[in-house]
Amino acid sequence: MAKRFQDLGPLTNGEPMSILAFKKEQRLELWKQRESGWEMVCSYPFTGYSGTLGPKLEEGDGQIPEGIYQIEYLNPNSSYHLSIKLDYPNSFDRKMADVDGREELGFDIFIHGSSATIGCIPIGDEAIEELFYLIAKNGYSNVTTIITPVDFRLGAAPPEVDGIGWEADLYAKLSKRLKDYPIPENPNNEDDNKEHQLPTVPPSS
Template identity: 40%
Template sequence: MALTALAGLVGCGGSKFRTYNGPEVTRLVLLKSERKLHLVNGTKALKSYKVGLGGNPIGPKRFEGDQKTPEGAYLIDRQNPNSNYHLSIGISYPNQRDVEFAESQGKKPGGDIFIHGRARKHKGRGKDWTAGCIAVKDGEMEEIYSMVRVGTPIYIYP
């Protein structure tokens, strides 16, 4: 009996790193107007999350400092287990087209766009508070971090 209780406690270590053994996430779909992120396998949404966006959420990200979340097709290109925002996964913004557009306007495209948590200290900051990233609750970010692999496509729609 005591060993059973001890085994149960070991599983409750409070780690932010979860294990996921379900269907593969084949793509992420972000609908900015609905503020919804969907983790999809084939044609089925496995999980959906309410999100916060950049502080200026209407329209695509074009330039560094514009406070907008990108729109278009990108890839998840990195994981950051030491994020200042609990956990984070990187989005491959800017792509070549984004760079060329910004440079044609004499500006920089910006970068460091992530899906990340709130890290508790950002709780209560309102719906759209990031510099262009996609924010979810910390517990949700733990799920996303465990489910999404580097190389997974993400499609971000207006």
């Protein structure tokens, strides 16, 4: 990390961070909020994938959730090297389940290392070490995770989901939220993105 980030101070100063995860593109991005707006730190490809496009609805469906999530805790003793626990199901997931009459929504959704997955987001061991460290040093309570079926910033159309009627509202909310984050110059070139270094900002007086 010392080679990849000349100065970790601006990345770990406690200011908000965001994780963006795009299921179709199978890409995860880490962003840091600066005075000038959101700036991307780096991106990582998924190393595994399960399910299809569309929200997670029940335990055992293999789906990666879609929505806006907070981090519950960091697990340094994960079976998948390291892992980051998301708060699925959140209040929106539970509310929609009540509307649909669904129970047993599933649990234990993580971003983790390795490549095996059933409904989680794996990014490999080296990448999770980097992401885990940056989030731990910055404070995981300052990180919001946004998981979308497609990268709406690129003009992608939302998927059609059978059996539910509330996904359009969810996707409109997610699309609106993504407008805060500029489209990376080279969104699918992870090697270039990982070399991006946020400018050092002097401490405020």
